Amino acid sequence: MSRHRLAALAAWTVITVGVGALTYGVAHAQKASEAPALTAADYVEIQMLVARYGFALDTGTDDGYMYADLFAPGGTFIKTQGRDELAKLARGGRRGPANVRNMSSLAIIEPSAEGATGIQYAEAVNFGERDKKTPTEMDHFLWYEDVYVKTPDGWRFKSRAIHGENGALKKPFVPPAAASAAQTPAR
Amino acid sequence: MSIWKTLLLGTCAAGIVTMTAVSGQQNRAAATLTAMDYVQIQQLVVKAQYGLYSGAQEGRMFSSVFAPDGTYDGQTGTAALTAYAKNGKPGVRSLVTNIVITPTAQGASGRHYEFLLRFLKDQNEPVALDTTGRYDDDFVKTPAGWRIQKRVFLPGVLTSEATKAAVPAAPADASAQRPAVPAAVPLSRPPKTAFTSTLTPLDYIQIQNLVASYGQALDNGLNNDDNGDAYASLFASDGVFGRPYTTGADALKALARTQPHNRRYVRHFLTNIVIEPSAEGAVGRQYVIIIDQTEKDRPARVLGAGHYEDIYVKTPAGWKFKQRTLYPARTGPQ
Numbered sequence: 001m002s003r004h005r006l007a008a009l010a011a012w013t014v015i016t017v018g019v020g021a022l023t024y025g026v027a028h029a030q031k032a033s034e035a036p037a038l039t040a041a042d043y044v045e046i047q048m049l050v051a052r053y054g055f056a057l058d059t060g061t062d063d064g065y066m067y068a069d070l071f072a073p074g075g076t077f078i079k080t081q082g083r084d085e086l087a088k089l090a091r092g093g094r095r096g097p098a099n100v101r102n103m104s105s106l107a108i109i110e111p112s113a114e115g116a117t118g119i120q121y122a123e124a125v126n127f128g129e130r131d132k133k134t135p136t137e138m139d140h141f142l143w144y145e146d147v148y149v150k151t152p153d154g155w156r157f158k159s160r161a162i163h164g165e166n167g168a169l170k171k172p173f174v175p176p177a178a179a180s181a182a183q184t185p186a187r
Numbered sequence: 188m189s190i191w192k193t194l195l196l197g198t199c200a201a202g203i204v205t206m207t208a209v210s211g212q213q214n215r216a217a218a219t220l221t222a223m224d225y226v227q228i229q230q231l232v233v234k235a236q237y238g239l240y241s242g243a244q245e246g247r248m249f250s251s252v253f254a255p256d257g258t259y260d261g262q263t264g265t266a267a268l269t270a271y272a273k274n275g276k277p278g279v280r281s282l283v284t285n286i287v288i289t290p291t292a293q294g295a296s297g298r299h300y301e302f303l304l305r306f307l308k309d310q311n312e313p314v315a316l317d318t319t320g321r322y323d324d325d326f327v328k329t330p331a332g333w334r335i336q337k338r339v340f341l342p343g344v345l346t347s348e349a350t351k352a353a354v355p356a357a358p359a360d361a362s363a364q365r366p367a368v369p370a371a372v373p374l375s376r377p378p379k380t381a382f383t384s385t386l387t388p389l390d391y392i393q394i395q396n397l398v399a400s401y402g403q404a405l406d407n408g409l410n411n412d413d414n415g416d417a418y419a420s421l422f423a424s425d426g427v428f429g430r431p432y433t434t435g436a437d438a439l440k441a442l443a444r445t446q447p448h449n450r451r452y453v454r455h456f457l458t459n460i461v462i463e464p465s466a467e468g469a470v471g472r473q474y475v476i477i478i479d480q481t482e483k484d485r486p487a488r489v490l491g492a493g494h495y496e497d498i499y500v501k502t503p504a505g506w507k508f509k510q511r512t513l514y515p516a517r518t519g520p521q
Contacts (some may be wrong), residue, residue: 040222040388043230047460048391054459054474055374055494066374099516101492103458103474105283106233119237123282123304123314125476127492127516136476136489136516138316141280141304143237165280165306 035111042116045155046109046148050120053160054102057090064090072149072156099127100139107146114158118146141165220290222388225396227333228288228295228326235335236283236301242275254327254334278306279317284456285399287409288326294333297324298403298410300453302478302487319343319453319480319487321407343453343480343487352412352452354444369429369510372470372496374461386464393506394462394469394499397421401511402455402475405446414448415440422508423500429512454478457495467509469499475513492516 038046049070056067064087071077071086080086104122121143128136142165147158220228231252238249249272250265257263262271286299303317320342327336400409404421408414419439427434433442447454454477462471477490498510 040226040392043226044222044388044391047229047395048462051459051461051473052374055461055472061374101474101516103282103476105236105458106229106286108230108233108237121233121237121280121282123280125492128489129516131515136492138304138314141306141314 035113038109038111038116042150042155043109046116046118047106049148049155049157050104050107050118050144050146054104054122058101060090064088066090070157071160072151072158075149075157076159077157078161099129101125101127104144107144109148112147114147115149115155116147118144118148120144120146220288220295222392224295224328224333225288225389225392228297229286231326231333231335232283232286232297232299232322232324235338236281239272240276240280242272246270246273248272252335253338254329254336257335257337259335259338260340280304280306280314282456282458283322284458285402287396287399287403291325293325294328294336295326297326298322299324299399300402300456302453302456302476305486316478316487316489319456319478321451321453323410341451344449344451346447346479346481349447349449349452349480352449353447356445357441365432368432369427369512371514372472372498372510372512374470374472375463386462386469390469390501390506391462394471395460397499397506397508398457398460398471398473398495398497401508402457405443406448406452406454407450408448410450412449414446415444418443422511423502426500426508427510428508429510453480454490462499465498467498468501469506471497471499 053067053070055061056070060067065083067090068083068086071083073083074081075086077086077089080089101124102122103125104120107118107120109116109118121141123141124139126137126139128134142162145161145163147160148155149158150156235249235252237243238246238252241248243249244251246269250268253259253265253268255265257265257268259268260271262268281301281303284300284302286297288295288297299322300319301322302319304314305317306314320340323339323341324335325337326333328334401418401421403409404417405414409417411417419436422428422436422439424436425434426439428439428442431442433439456476456478457473458476460471460473462469472494474492474494476492478487479490480487493513493515496512496514497508499506500509501507
């Protein structure tokens, strides 16, 4: 092989490798812009968001607004949208004898173009009351499908949908003593 | 010496130096895990759960969290683990809780609890509590990221066996005056500046680990039959358990030893671990459901449920409970 041909081959190799590297770099940068990596702080803050969800919904703290404020402006729970409408979901209804608690595992969190998405298993449990000797019973099992966005106030739900694997809320348990008391006229 | 020999020797020497440096880094890395390491390992645990029960991606989600030669339940390697999870587990789902992750020389180890929920009928029916158990994992950092190298499942043991390990409480001294239950620790609205505050992501992870360890210390002594020492070690030296009011290492050890416990016992399932910064360090709360495994292959039963409210303090030995109070379930706003 002549020296001239060797030089040409070397030049082509450099060009090919260079173009390849450039293509990889551009492709990688595009992928990164589609789904930027999440930091440890992002993961932890999203785990705190989904953990707080149960307490906010079940206790109705701040008249339901602790729950509503877990959602970004315009955020939706299934089809419910708007701060006041979301707050209503956490106000009453599930407390009292049914006393349901939304217990959940950690969420599976993936980066996405608009922030992150998540899947989370959860079980609604009707907590019994020790003093009234009412039993704690399992209710329905579900999984949440989430989209999270990072707002100026931190990570929030952009949307949260539920997929019931089975079941619906049971009728409230009424202890026999309470049922008979309810039928006895007050003196 | 020819130029080739010099080059060869030089290359070998450089290789040895590089290997030594990398090996040294790995040894140093084994001593601690970063916040991202913990996060990625937590993600493996929940992906394994979802993948196993749902059969997502024809079993590939489950097998993808294992190392290429990873093992679980007699299955080794990606193909075997994919086939194992391919059909999911129709009619049963689970919650995983109490994920505790510990750095090891090889990477990390982990333990977590699981309780199963069995679907009884079709839609619109409640589910039934089924069996409980614990997973022990070895994690390894591969070129593709953290993976499970080895997973072992330990079913919960029967009550009658577990209670043999419990030490009866000393008779209460009627003349002793117990201090009142500490005041509640309310959560604030979602903190707007959570990560510009005093807590780093690693602080949150370490407190998650502390909280998850609580159930395991009380139930199985963190894999050590003596749950008294394991339990007391989670509290600061002036730490208080609020109900019954208990403080001091000896009193806390005595409290723990009255609980049924042994290495395979599973009982305190903690979920929804919420942590937020406070002036003193951090505060938080979790739901707890206390489940008692009954006879073999028969459903477990619930002993109690409620939530904990905590104050955490960072000590030279890491984050500890400064105050922890159990609030049994009651009706109405909490």
